Amino acid sequence: MAREQQIKLTVNGRSYEKTVPARLSLADFLRDHLHLTGTHLGCEHGVCGACTISMNGRSARSCLALAVQADGAEIVTIEGLRAEDGTRHPMQQLFLENFALQCGYCTPGFLITAIELLRDNPKPTEHEVREAISGNLCRCSGYQAIVDAILAASRLELA
Amino acid sequence: MSDARFVNQRMVGSSVIPDEAIPLVEGDGRFLNDIKLPGMYHVAFLRSQHAHARLIAVDASEARKLPGVIKVLTGQELLGKVDPFRSMPNRFSGGESIQHWLAVDKVRFCGEAICAVVAEDRATAEDAVDLIKVDYDPLPAVTDPRLGELDGAPLVHEACANNYLIKREYERGNVDEIFRDAHTVVKRKFKIGRKQALCLEGRGCVAGYRENTFTLTVWMSHQLPYVVRHYLAKHLRMAETDVRVIIPHTGGGFGQKASIYPEEFVCAHLALTLRRPVKWVEDRIENMVASTHARDQTIELELAADKDGHILAISSDIWVDVGAYSTYLWSAGMEPLQTAGLMPGPYRIGAMRYRTRGVATNKTPVGPYRAVGRPSASASLELLIDEMARKLKLDPVEVRLRNLISEEAMPYRSANNLVHDNVNYIPCLKLSVLKSDYDRQRAEQREALASGKLRGIGVACFAELTGLGTSTAVGPGTLLQPGRDAATLRLETSGVLTIAAALPSQGQRIMTAMRQVASDELGIKLEDITSITNDTATAPYGFGTFASRTAVFGSGAVIMAARELRKRLLAMAAFLLKVPVEDLTIVNSVIQTVDRSRSISLRDMAEKSYFSAKDIPQELNQGFEVTSFYDPKFGSFAAGAHVVVVDVDPKTGHVEIVRYVATEDVGTVINPAVVEGQIVGGIAQGIGEALLEELVYDDAGQPRTVTLADYLIPSALEIPRIELHHANTPSAALGGFKGCGEGSIIGALGAVACAISDALSRKGGDIHSFPATPERVLKGLGVLPGDA
Numbered sequence: 001m002a003r004e005q006q007i008k009l010t011v012n013g014r015s016y017e018k019t020v021p022a023r024l025s026l027a028d029f030l031r032d033h034l035h036l037t038g039t040h041l042g043c044e045h046g047v048c049g050a051c052t053i054s055m056n057g058r059s060a061r062s063c064l065a066l067a068v069q070a071d072g073a074e075i076v077t078i079e080g081l082r083a084e085d086g087t088r089h090p091m092q093q094l095f096l097e098n099f100a101l102q103c104g105y106c107t108p109g110f111l112i113t114a115i116e117l118l119r120d121n122p123k124p125t126e127h128e129v130r131e132a133i134s135g136n137l138c139r140c141s142g143y144q145a146i147v148d149a150i151l152a153a154s155r156l157e158l159a
Numbered sequence: 160m161s162d163a164r165f166v167n168q169r170m171v172g173s174s175v176i177p178d179e180a181i182p183l184v185e186g187d188g189r190f191l192n193d194i195k196l197p198g199m200y201h202v203a204f205l206r207s208q209h210a211h212a213r214l215i216a217v218d219a220s221e222a223r224k225l226p227g228v229i230k231v232l233t234g235q236e237l238l239g240k241v242d243p244f245r246s247m248p249n250r251f252s253g254g255e256s257i258q259h260w261l262a263v264d265k266v267r268f269c270g271e272a273i274c275a276v277v278a279e280d281r282a283t284a285e286d287a288v289d290l291i292k293v294d295y296d297p298l299p300a301v302t303d304p305r306l307g308e309l310d311g312a313p314l315v316h317e318a319c320a321n322n323y324l325i326k327r328e329y330e331r332g333n334v335d336e337i338f339r340d341a342h343t344v345v346k347r348k349f350k351i352g353r354k355q356a357l358c359l360e361g362r363g364c365v366a367g368y369r370e371n372t373f374t375l376t377v378w379m380s381h382q383l384p385y386v387v388r389h390y391l392a393k394h395l396r397m398a399e400t401d402v403r404v405i406i407p408h409t410g411g412g413f414g415q416k417a418s419i420y421p422e423e424f425v426c427a428h429l430a431l432t433l434r435r436p437v438k439w440v441e442d443r444i445e446n447m448v449a450s451t452h453a454r455d456q457t458i459e460l461e462l463a464a465d466k467d468g469h470i471l472a473i474s475s476d477i478w479v480d481v482g483a484y485s486t487y488l489w490s491a492g493m494e495p496l497q498t499a500g501l502m503p504g505p506y507r508i509g510a511m512r513y514r515t516r517g518v519a520t521n522k523t524p525v526g527p528y529r530a531v532g533r534p535s536a537s538a539s540l541e542l543l544i545d546e547m548a549r550k551l552k553l554d555p556v557e558v559r560l561r562n563l564i565s566e567e568a569m570p571y572r573s574a575n576n577l578v579h580d581n582v583n584y585i586p587c588l589k590l591s592v593l594k595s596d597y598d599r600q601r602a603e604q605r606e607a608l609a610s611g612k613l614r615g616i617g618v619a620c621f622a623e624l625t626g627l628g629t630s631t632a633v634g635p636g637t638l639l640q641p642g643r644d645a646a647t648l649r650l651e652t653s654g655v656l657t658i659a660a661a662l663p664s665q666g667q668r669i670m671t672a673m674r675q676v677a678s679d680e681l682g683i684k685l686e687d688i689t690s691i692t693n694d695t696a697t698a699p700y701g702f703g704t705f706a707s708r709t710a711v712f713g714s715g716a717v718i719m720a721a722r723e724l725r726k727r728l729l730a731m732a733a734f735l736l737k738v739p740v741e742d743l744t745i746v747n748s749v750i751q752t753v754d755r756s757r758s759i760s761l762r763d764m765a766e767k768s769y770f771s772a773k774d775i776p777q778e779l780n781q782g783f784e785v786t787s788f789y790d791p792k793f794g795s796f797a798a799g800a801h802v803v804v805v806d807v808d809p810k811t812g813h814v815e816i817v818r819y820v821a822t823e824d825v826g827t828v829i830n831p832a833v834v835e836g837q838i839v840g841g842i843a844q845g846i847g848e849a850l851l852e853e854l855v856y857d858d859a860g861q862p863r864t865v866t867l868a869d870y871l872i873p874s875a876l877e878i879p880r881i882e883l884h885h886a887n888t889p890s891a892a893l894g895g896f897k898g899c900g901e902g903s904i905i906g907a908l909g910a911v912a913c914a915i916s917d918a919l920s921r922k923g924g925d926i927h928s929f930p931a932t933p934e935r936v937l938k939g940l941g942v943l944p945g946d947a
């Protein structure tokens with residue numbers, strides 16, 4: 001019944017060609033078809049940011065996009081953040097060291113957002129950090145440790 | 160010195176980076192929705208569109224015809240096969256509520272499950288839900304507890320006269336007389352809206368079926384694996400040993416995942432009858448209407464004091480809108496009884512009276528949520544203390560210092576019969592006052608007011624009863640006394656120590672905490688200790704994670720088991736090394752003589768005793784596996800004092816928190832960074848309660864807040880930097896630990912509420928109803944008409 005469509009895209013450096021139902025969301029495609037379950041769903045409504053991924057270099061809510069819209073796109077999810085040898089991305093390491101996650105459900109979205117922030121603004125103020133992550137909700141941490149982890153990462157670039 | 164701790168660096172008290180967070184930060188977590196089993200079906204629920212209605216007919220014929228649909232289950236079909244949820248007997252029960260897993264005859268709230276659809280995939284199941292036709296005969300809805308308790312109001316349950324699910328009156332001391340003779344009496348009304356725990360991950364389950372062992376294995380996003388196992392077996396009429404419950408990574412709990420709900424039980428039934436695994440994952444709209452709500456109270460509170468501001472007695476009248484059913488397991492008594500009973504908080508209050516009721520309404524049931532009852536109890540009293548201070552022209556800090564239970568007065572039995580001991584109420588307040596530079600804050604406030612800015616300062620002190628032993632019922636009025644839990648310590652054949660306990664974590668890092676405690680007790684290196692906390696097949700019996708108990712119970716049981724295990728390890732080493740046991744100690748996972756002349760690693764000893772035991776006497780080789788149960792008997796009070804400064808915009812009603820200083824007493828700290836995370840996270844939720852969060856219903860019982868765009872939780876912009884300090888004193892529990900998961904949310908609501916009230920009072924205004932939305936603030940200032 002559902003109409004299907006062919007898509008070609010790159011996810012975490014690997015290219016895929018898949019036939020997907022037209023109504024399939026990008027988040028469900030990543031999770032159910034590519035088994036990349038690191039991307040989480042908190043609202044499926046574009047509000048919580050848990051599903052944030054990087055699409056063509058910009059952060060995007062994978063619950064709002066359809067898989068077919070990602071045709072030709074280059075996508076990075078949390079699974080693609082580690083280096084090839086398995087070393088954690090500095091932001092992952094600093095989230096860990098700063099205790100920036102409790103349940104960890106929101107973490108994938110925050111990591112993607114934080115990495116994008118420092119790419120665009122390598123030396124943000126605390127307020128700029130808070131502003132940049134204000135589209136990602138965390139119910140556990142009260143944000144303080146997340147803000148500290150991102151600020152620590154911004155200092156790291158100096159060294 | 161043969162004490163390992165003398166040689167080793169102590170792990171308790173260090174901010175050890177938790178291994179258990181690594182998969183979460185690498186995208187390797189396994190949450191409920193990540194689980195897939197071969198041949199798994201998917202479940203979606205048809206939910207009531209009406210708050211209160213008779214079910215005339217349910218026609219699922221079209222849905223059943225949809226390709227991919229396996230089954231449509233109705234409440235009628237379940238009748239007689241499974242046992243519905245009857246409210247947990249409570250001494251203060253008004254009447255019984257019976258909750259069928261799928262509604263039969265009547266629906267009692269919007270969102271109540273009516274049918275379950277099983278299909279090949281979730282999208283098809285949802286499509287099929289839309290094809291089911293339900294014929295409702297709407298009934299008048301009860302949406303206001305003050306109207307619902309009146310004679311002649313429509314009844315939510317026939318068995319509950321005046322819609323009382325809970326009702327209790329209590330008096331200690333001659334309250335009337337004290338009020339009559341008191342120098343000063345102040346009164347105040349306090350309202351707190353309906354809340355949602357709002358775990359970022361909703362509920363969900365995968366129920367797996369197989370022949371023979373563990374016929375039913377259920378993966379569930381939940382806090383209490385053994386409780387779920389017990390009740391699944393009971394309600395499905397199975398043997399407990401056939402049921403296994405596994406808790407995957409869990410995206411928040413906060414009490415919402417500590418109750419028992421129909422949906423997961425329906426899924427278990429479906430897996431057993433279809434003999435196939437089934438999965439249900441709650442979406443956000445379902446979560447907003449089908450997972451328990453919280454708070455929703457009106458409190459009328461009175462206080463009698465002498466001329467110096469010493470509180471002599473309090474008297475309260477409390478109405479809680481508890482929703483359509485008595486929440487299974489905990490009963491409807493949680494909010495009504497805890498709010499009333501814990502009202503005295505950290506203050507020396509010798510006489511009290513309350514009348515409290517939980518009134519059934521046609522709304523989602525109210526269940527436990529972080530710090531049940533105490534935030535509103537505390538905030539209503541703190542606001543009233545400020546009012547008394549204004550009346551007596553005393554400073555809010557001074558009046559609190561006069562009333563807090565001092566260390567010298569302890570042990571102190573409060574009018575609610577709870578004993579306060581080993582707790583630093585006054586030091587917490589003094590430190591917060593010092594660190595916030597309180598006098599300067601007041602001076603700056605005066606300057607701000609003089610220049611036309613509206614600034615307020617709030618001070619709130621709280622007491623939080625944590626780690627409750629068997630002498631205190633967690634569900635007041637019920638027989639539930641979840642006051643003991645176990646840990647099993649086992650030295651594996653590789654020499655690694657495994658700690659098993661049924662204490663799942665939703666981010667509290669309990670596995671790391673227990674490893675830290677065990678490391679200190681046993682002299683085993685942290686990296687040689689693993690922990691498992693989420694599986695009834697591997698963990699000893701335990702009640703689970705809630706009520707700020709897990710660190711207290713997990714650590715206590717670990718300490719007890721470790722002491723026994725240590726004896727066994729040393730005895731074995733003494734035999735193998737042929738030295739007296741008194742000469743031995745364990746350092747860095749090696750057992751050695753104090754002079755270090757002889758040693759054996761735990762790895763070598765484990766290998767020998769498990770694999771080459773020929774020469775070892777049987778009595779010595781009873782296995783390196785010890786299970787201990789720990790019951791602290793009583794609870795331990797944790798404490799805190801928060802000082803908050805807010806600016807209120809008199810034109811927009813917007814409240815901004817400009818300074819937040821918190822001091823807490825959480826006993827001996829296991830992992831400071833984890834504790835800080837718990838406290839800051841709790842404060843953020845308290846700020847949400849105070850300023851933003853409210854579930855709204857219309858008069859017909861229709862929910863108006865069903866998405867995250869309507870129910871606002873704080874973002875990073877609404878939460879200020881929290882300055883956190885400690886005035887800890889060890890509790891009487893093993894290790895001196897206290898719980899730290901809930902206290903801060905109590906302090907936050909009270910402190911922010913007092914700060915706003917303080918600001919408004921400078922313009923002759925006030926506020927009684929929270930969250931303090933801009934509209935309410937403007938009403939409080941008299942800018943908009945109406946009560947605030």
Ligand code: FES
Pocket residue numbers: 040041042043044045046047048049050051052061062063064
């Ligand atoms: S799941 Fe996409 S924004 Fe919440």
Ligand code: FES
Pocket residue numbers: 100101102103104105106107137138139140141359410411666
């Ligand atoms: S860590 Fe739980 S939602 Fe952010």
